[in-house]
Amino acid sequence: MAEPTPDQYSARHLSVLDGLEAVRKRPGMYIGSTDSRGLMHCLWEIIDNSVDEALSGHGDRIAVTLDADGSVTVEDAGRGIPIDIEPKTGLTGVEVVFTKLHAGGKFGASNYGTAGGLHGVGASVVNALSERLDVEVTRGGKVYAMSFHRGEPGVFDDGEGQPRPDAPFAPFTEGSELRVVGKAPRGRAGTRVRYWADPQIFIKGASFQPDELAARARQTAFLVPGLEMVIRDARDVSAEPIDQSYRYDGGIAEFAEFLAPDAPTTDVWRIEGEGDYTETIPVLDDEGRMVSREVQRTATVDLALRWGVGYDTTVRSFVNIIATPKGGTHHAGFEQGLLKFVRAEVERNARKLKVGANEKLEKDDVLAGLTAVVTVRIPEPQFEGQTKEVLGTPPVRAIVSSVITNGLKERFASTKRQDKAEASMLLEKVVSEMKARISARAHKETQRRKTALESSSLPTKLVDCRSNDVEHSELFIVEGDSALGTAKPARNSEFQALLPIRGKILNVQKASVSDMLSNAECASIIQVVGAGSGRSFDLGAARYGKIILMSDADVDGAHIRTLLLTLFFRYMRPMLEAGRVYAAVPPLHRVEIVRRGAKKNEMVYTYSEAELDGLLKRLARQNASYKEPIQRYKGLGEMDEDQLWSTTMDPAARLLRRVSVTHAADAERVFDLLMGTDVAPRKEFLFESSKSIAPEFIDV
Structure with missing residues (x-):
């Protein structure tokens, strides 16, 4: 069929993707990629929902299991997804969460004060990109269950065997059913999600990364004191499952100590504070229409920082325990406040620190050797994209900057001997970094070849x-x-x-x-x-x-x-x-093989004892002789120039690692x-x- 000309191009040529169909058509928009990174992002979405429950004070344990059949299971002890009917759609809360984009309990402040999953697409995106997803909800003494095939609710016929994604599937036709599959003790609640990633979506080599999962679980345990994260890797059926458990009660101070790569110059400094700001947001009125309203917000800031003797910088930033590896307004505010304060202190102590009028601190001088954990908790943060790698809420920058400035002022004004000593050592360190930078720059300019x-x-x-x-x-x-x-x-x-x-x-x-x-x-x-x-x-x-x-x-x-x-x-x-x-x-050895007749003896070099043994056995089989004793090199100085060139320095013959x-x-x-x-x-x-x-x- 011929392509339509510009005159023929009309609305009938447009494609309208509805619901989860849009997710399956453009998965990269929601999870970044369809390789292992995207696969892990889906897992984070499910885990983060459980973590949000723990942040709200519901449940203190989350278990993640990687199974041998390619599935992954996330189980928590939270309140459980609502199982009653949502009035606007007529669907149960479970079906709404897993089939409707931009639907969930995190758009208002009544259910979650702060949460990481705020776009309402996490669970539904994972469901859309799964060949099969099973969810079990424990609430009110009963266990409810529902299954989905590539986002569509229905029933799998597993027979007497274990659940599998290729089992016969019958979608619901007239109405969906949230099945009751068991009873639960009084007071027990929680959600269990098990899903199989869809091979139609993810590339063949995509796989779950257990090391990355363990690191994320450890990180979450640091950020939510008292929460136990349990990881089980049961993918190898021929071996015992590998279990890892993380729980830390020291919070981000313990996290900063864990991340630090060097010996300390200061102890871990903990700085906390908060600030209010006004934000204009769209909300639904009683008639279901979208209107703009100004709301008062509170941002809670919690910082842990320490300087070490090295120069590497490690700064981890989080919003509602969601990592923001590419920073954002909170990270920028942290660096801004830190640099402004330390600059002022160095200028105030310029004579004591022997700082010249033309010598000025730069950001890298202050960040050298710094290990810091920057966390903010705000309702409905504005992330740039579903992957939530950058915070975009503008007022947070000034709040974080103010909190760290006030915290450092209090630390530097302390009359405690240890605080005064650490403050003095910090100023000396940043000044020495500045002088080293200036000296290195001048040296490099004179040493260009x-x-x-x-x-x-x-x-x-x-x-x-x-x-x-x-x-x-x-x-x-x-x-x-x-x-x-x-x-x-x-x-x-x-x-x-x-x-x-x-x-x-x-x-x-x-x-x-x-x-x-x-x-x-x-x-x-x-x-x-x-x-x-x-x-x-x-x-x-x-x-x-x-x-x-x-x-x-x-x-x-x-x-x-x-x-x-x-x-x-x-x-x-x-x-x-x-x-x-x-x-x-x-080489370690030189073997001179004797050649009969007029042939010149052959020199063979070996690089290990095993290689030498193999050579001697081969010579014995060939009835070849060699000169005794075999030369063993103890050092490079024992070689003559020809031997050193041919074995170690000649680009055509040498061996480099x-x-x-x-x-x-x-x-x-x-x-x-x-x-x-x-x-x-x-x-x-x-x-x-x-x-x-x-x-x-x-x-x-």
């Missing part, structure tokens, strides 16, 4: 390359002068540079920023890389395309490599994230465990792991 002749201000021990092509240049950080002596004639001086370090550098996971900068080896590495450090690090200014850590293949070499990686992870992390840091893999940061949070915990200041967990880890290490592999 144009030609090899401009490297005179770089460390004298740097053996630079001739090429100005950053993408194809390489910097080898080598262990000791002996390795440098071999590597210098072995390298290709056109694009390979060398920087020797003396032994084991400073463990920067334990040290302060000033200690790191005053350490000669750490300062030399940062200076040679040429892109700054910490917050001021500029990946585009790096002088080399690859950084290759070349250390001996022994325990000391591994330790040096770990210390170097710690430096890069803490202060030059974008290099790791960009995949520009490598570890050289030098790229170091990447795929899971930054996990890497942070591992670095802190192995290299941090807390000894007890590291000692416990070593004792537990010692059983898996064979004594013969320990180089002593």
Whole structure:
């Protein structure tokens, strides 16, 4: 059929999507995507409904189960979805909640003072995108049930077997029925939702993410003190289900302590407050017409913040316990009030802190090392989109800014010795961050590389390359002068540079920023890389395309490599994230195979004991001989220049191990465990792991 011309284009060519049909046609509009992220968003919608009940004081336990058949079950101990008839639609409350968009009990303040599910589309969207959804409501001593197939209510014929999404389904024709399927003890109430995501909607690889689910459950338990979140992963039928339970009574102060990645400079500061504002909203009058009214609102603000010795910033913001990862007016108000107050305090103590007239704090100076949890609770917040990642309610910005300013004023005016000491340490920290930023910027401007002749201000021990092509240049950080002596004639001086370090550098996971900068080896590495450090690090200014850590293949070499990686992870992390840091893999053995006749003997290098054993067994089967003793390299200095070039430095033949940061949070915990200041967990880890290490592999 021919396409209609502009003159023929009329109203009959328009499509009107009604009810849940619109959700199935454009799911991305409601859940963001149809991959694992969208699948998890559906789960959050159901969980958040149960959490809203707990926030309102109804129920203290929520259980989530991932089943082997692909379904997920969310069960709470709240009041239960209303089962009586809703007068406007003539449907039960259960059917209204699961089949009507923009319907629910959260549009007014009578049922929920504050809630996360405010658009009234969460449960109905999940129902529309599910191949099957079963809901059970316990109220008034009875258990009521209703089932849906892709949003349509009806009855599944499961026979004697377990519920399954492909069971025969009969939709209701004349009227819907909310079945009574059992009795319940007096006083028990709650809602149980089980659903199977629709494979027609979600892509084939979409799956529930148990780690993400556990993190969200833990987060919710922190934000709602006294609420128990239980997660059960029963997807593997061949193994016992994995149960995890979270409950915290310390609230967001305990949450901030949990999130903190470094040792503390201050304790966790708890700041609370509230503010009133007026909002014009559309409401339904008694005749069902939409009218505008001005209502008085109250925003409750609860903050927990602490500064640590590091420079990483972790700020988590929430509205009615719904995470807002992209911020919003509450996050902006928090940063605005914090920066304004700290700036004023630094100016007031400028002489004591030795701050010049032209030195001014920036936001990053104040946020360095900060771990904060920002929560606000307001009725009917304005989110930008159904995914609720950004708060848009304008008056909240000024309220949060005022609350944090007043709270910090009270903290800094305290006469308690500990409060005064922590306030003083905080000011010293932000001023040192400011001075480090200014110094790093000036240093970076003078260290931009144009030609090899401009490297005179770089460390004298740097053996630079001739090429100005950053993408194809390489910097080898080598262990000791002996390795440098071999590597210098072995390298290709056109694009390979060398920087020797003396032994084991400073463990920067334990040290302060000033200690790191005053350490000669750490300062030399940062200076040679040429892109700054910490917050001021500029990946585009790096002088080399690859950084290759070349250390001996022994325990000391591994330790040096770990210390170097710690430096890069803490202060030059974008290099790791960009995949520009490598570890050289030098051989452990050299086997000289004897060739009969005029043939030249063959040199074979092996990189592990297992590889050497395999080579020797193969030679034995071939009746080939080799020279004894087999050379075992204890260090790079034992190789001559030809051997080092062919095994470790030649791009055509070498073996490199790229170091990447795929899971930054996990890497942070591992670095802190192995290299941090807390000894007890590291000692416990070593004792537990010692059983898996064979004594013969320990180089002593």
